Amino acid sequence: MNIKFIKLQQLLSCICLALFIHIAHADEAAPLASDPVLEQRLVSISEEMRCLVCQNESLSGSRSELAQDLRREIRDLIKQGKTDAEIRSFMVDRYGDFILFRPPVKPTTWLLWIGPFVLMFAGIVALLMYLRRRNTQVATTSLSDDENKRIDALLRDDK
Amino acid sequence: MEYSMIPEIGHFALILALGVSIIQGALPLIGAQQGRREWLVLARPATQISFVLLAISFAILAWCFYVNDFSVLYVAEHSNSQLPTVYRLGAVWGGHEGSLLLWIFLLTGWAFAVAQLSKTLDEFMVARVLGVLGLVATGLLLFVLATSNPFERLLPAAQDGRSLNPLLQDPGLVFHPPMLYMGYVGFSVAFAFAIASLLSGKLDAAWARWSRPWTTTAWIFLTLGIALGSWWAYYELGWGGWWFWDPVENASFMPWLIGTALLHSLAVTEKRGGFKNWTVLLAIIAFSMSLLGTFLVRSGVLTSVHAFATDPRRGIFILILLSLVVGSSLFLYALRAPKSTLGGAFSLMSRETLMLLGNVFLVVAAGSVLLGTLYPLLIDALNLGKISVGPPYFNAVFVPIMVPALFLLAIGPWANWKSTNLNALLKRLWLAAVVAVVAAILIPRMMGEFTILTALGFLLSFWIIASGVLQIIRQFKAGKPTRSFIGMQLGHIGIAVFVIGVTMVGAYQEEKDVRMAPGDIVSVGGYQIRLLEVRPAQGPNYQATRGTFELGRHGKAEEVLYPEKRNYDSSTMPMTEAAINAGLTRDIYISLGEPLEGNAWAVRVYYKPFVDWIWGGCLLMALGGLFAVLDKRYRLRLKK
C-alpha cells in the first residue's frame, strides 16, 4: 500500500512537472537572435572592434547605424563560413588597424606588446643590482622611536 | 534688461586669487632661499586668503546655476530651467571650465588644510610647501583666466540653457568628480613636500613622516573616486560593463597605481630611512600623472568618452604648464637627489626588499597603462599609421604584471624589517597556501566551470585573505592592534575582495537577449523574470517608456523592477536606465531595448555574481586608508 502510494505520488509529480514545464515553455521568452550560437560568435568578434562613429564603444555594443551595418556584414561573413581571422582581415582591409581594439603584432607594435614585460624584467634586475650595491654602503639616518619622541618634543617646544 | 553683477564678483575673486597665489608662490620660496623671515611668514595668510577667494568664486558659480542665470555662458551651455536642482548643482562641474574651477578650489582647500595643520612643522618647510602649492595654483589660475573663464557672459542672455548631457543627470555625477579631484589634487601635497625637501637639501625621514597622512588621505579619495566612476558606468550606461580602459579612466588609474607604490615607499622611508630618492621621485611622478591626466582629457589628443570640448589653445597651455611643473621638478631632482644619504642596511631577504619589489610591479603596471594609452599617439606622431589600443591589450598585459604583485602581498607583512628568514616565513604561510589551493579548485567546480584564469583569481584572493586572517590572529595574541595594522589588513583584504568580484563576474556572468511580450518569462542565474507590462511614463525633463518586471525564484516573487528607456527633451539619443536588483552575492540587471512587433520588446537581462564585491573591495581599501590615517602617531600632531 505504501509503495502504491509513493508510486501515485511520483506519477502525480511527473504530471505536474510536465504541465509546469509545458506552461513555462509556453511563456519562456524566445532569444532575440534567430541563431544564438552565431550571435555569440558575432559578439566575441565585434567586442574586439571599435565603433568608428561612437569611437569609445565597441562594435558589439554601439547603437550607431554604421555599427549595425557592420554587425550585419559580420553576420553574413559568419554564415558564409569565414574564420575569425578572415573576418578581421575584411574589416582591416577597409578601415585599417584602427578598427581593432587588440593591436596586431607587427614591427610597429613590438614595443607595445613586449615593452611591459621588458620593463618588468629590467625593473627586477635593476632592483637586485641596486640592493647588492647598497649593502656595501651602510649609513644611519633612520629614526628610532626615541629619536621620534625627541623630535616631537623639540617641535612642540618650538611653538 | 538687468543683468546680475554677481558673476563679475566671481570673476574678480579669481583675478585677486591669482595675485595672492603669485605672492604665495614666489615670496616664501625666495624667502626660504635667502633666509628672509618676513617673506616666509606670508605663506600661511596668503594660503588662507587664496582659499577664501576660491571658495567665494566657486560658491558664486554654483549660485549662478542655482538661480538659472543664463547670462553666464557656461551656465547656458550646461544647465536648463527644467533640470532638477540637484543636477543643476552637479552641472557646475559638468563641463571643462567649471570642473577646472573645482580643481583649483580643491587645490587651495588642500593648501589651506596644510597651512592649518602644520603648526608644529619647521617654518622654512611650511613656507616651501605652501609656496610650491601657490605656484601650481598660479599656473592653473592663469590657465583659467586666459582660456577657460567660467564667468564669461552671454549677452543677450539665453532664454533657457542647453541643459546637461542626460548621461550626467545622475547622482553619480554629483559625487564622482569631486571625489576624484580630491584625490588627484591631493597628491599635490605629497609633491609639494617632496619639492620642499629637495629645495632645502634635507631629504630625511622626518619629511616622510609628514607626507604620509596627506598622501594616504589623497589616496583614499582617489580610490573612492575611481570606484564611484566605475560603479556609475555600470548602472548608468546600460550594458553592465564596469571598466573600459578608456584613456581618461587610465588617466585616473595611473596616479592610483603610483600613489599606492608611494604609500608603501613612504612607509619604508619613514621607518627605516631608506629609498628616499625613490620616494621623492614617486611623489613627483604621482602628481605629474594627475597633471598629465588633466592634459589628456582637455587637449583633444586622445579620443575618449570623457573628453571635454576642446580648443587647441587650451591644449597648448596645459602642455606648457605640465612641462614647466614636471620639468622643473625632475630637473631639481636630478640636481639634488644624488646628495641624499642612504638609510639603514637590509639584507636581500627582508620586508624592505619585498616592498620595493611590490613597488616595481606597481610602477611597471602604471608604465604599461601609460604605454598603451599613449601608443596610438606615438605611432601617429611618427607617421607609422593609426592603431587602436583597447581592452584586449590592457587585460592581456595588466593581469600578468599584477599576479606576482598579488602573490607578494600576502608574504610582505610577514617579513621582518632588515632581515627575515625565508624558511620561517614559508612555515607560517603553509596554512594560507592550503586554503588558497582548496579555494582555487573547489570554487570554480561549485560555480560550474573551471578555467586556469578563474582558478588563479581564487588562488590569489584566498591566499591574501588567509594570510591576512593569520596575521590578525597572531596580532591579537600579541596585544591590541594599532589602527595602522588594521588599516593594512583592510587594504590588503580589500584587494582580495576586489579580485573575487572581478573573477566571479568575468567568468560566471550570464547574459540573455530575448524577445518579451507581457506575460513572458526569461530565466537567468536561477531566477525567473516576468514582464508584466510596458507603458509610458513622464519625468521632470524627459518622456519614458517604463517596463514592469517581476523578479522571482522558485515560483515566489521577490521584487518588481522598472527599467526605462528615456527620451530627454534636450537630446535626440534615447537613454537606457537599467533596473538593478542588487545583492551581496549577485546583481540581476534588466535593460529595456527596442520595441518589436506583436506588442513585444527586446530585453536584455544579466546575472552578475558578486559584482558588488568589486566596489565593496574598493570601499574596504578606502576604509583601510582611513584607519591608517587615524593612527595615534598622527593624532598627536593634529591636536597641536
Place this chain on the structure above:
Amino acid sequence: MKAKFVIPLILFIVLVGFLAVGLNRDPREVPSPLINKPAPAFKVSQLADPSTSFSPEDLKGQVWVLNVWASWCVACREEHPMLVEMSKSQVAPLIGLDYKDKRADAMEMLARQGNPYNLSAFDNDGRVGINYGVYGVPETYVIDKAGIIRFKQIGPITKEVLEKSMYPIIAQLKKE
C-alpha cells in the same frame, strides 16, 4: 649630476615632444587603407533612373571623383558649393554615391540645391560604402585611369582642399 638621476627628466622631455606633436593630430580620423589600392568593384542602380546601373568599370581610362553624400547629411550641404564649382570647372567626372538614403529625399535635395554630379549611384544598404571604408558622410575619393584610389578626403571639401590637394592631384593623374 649623476647620470641615472637625469633619466626621468629625459623620458619626460621625450613624452612632451610626442604630446606636442599629438596636439596637431586628429585622433578620431580614420585614414583609409585603400589608398593606392584598386577601387572596389560594385554595380548598383542609378539614383535618377533605377533601371540603369553604374559601375566603376564604366569610367576605366579616366580620372574621376567619387563623392559620398546623403540628403540627411548636414555637412554635405556645406560642401555642396565646392562640388558645384568642381563640376563647373570640368576637371574630372564627378560621380555621387548616395549613401543610405531615400530616393525621393535625395532627388529633392538635388533639385533644391542643384545637381553637380554627372550621375549618382544609389547605395541603399550602405554595402558599397562599407567596401570603400566609409565611416561618415561626406567622404570623397579621387580614382585614377587604372581604377586605383589615389586620394581620400574625409569630411567636407573646403576651398583649400580643392585647390591645394584635389586639383593638383587630378592634374597629375591625368598626365599619367
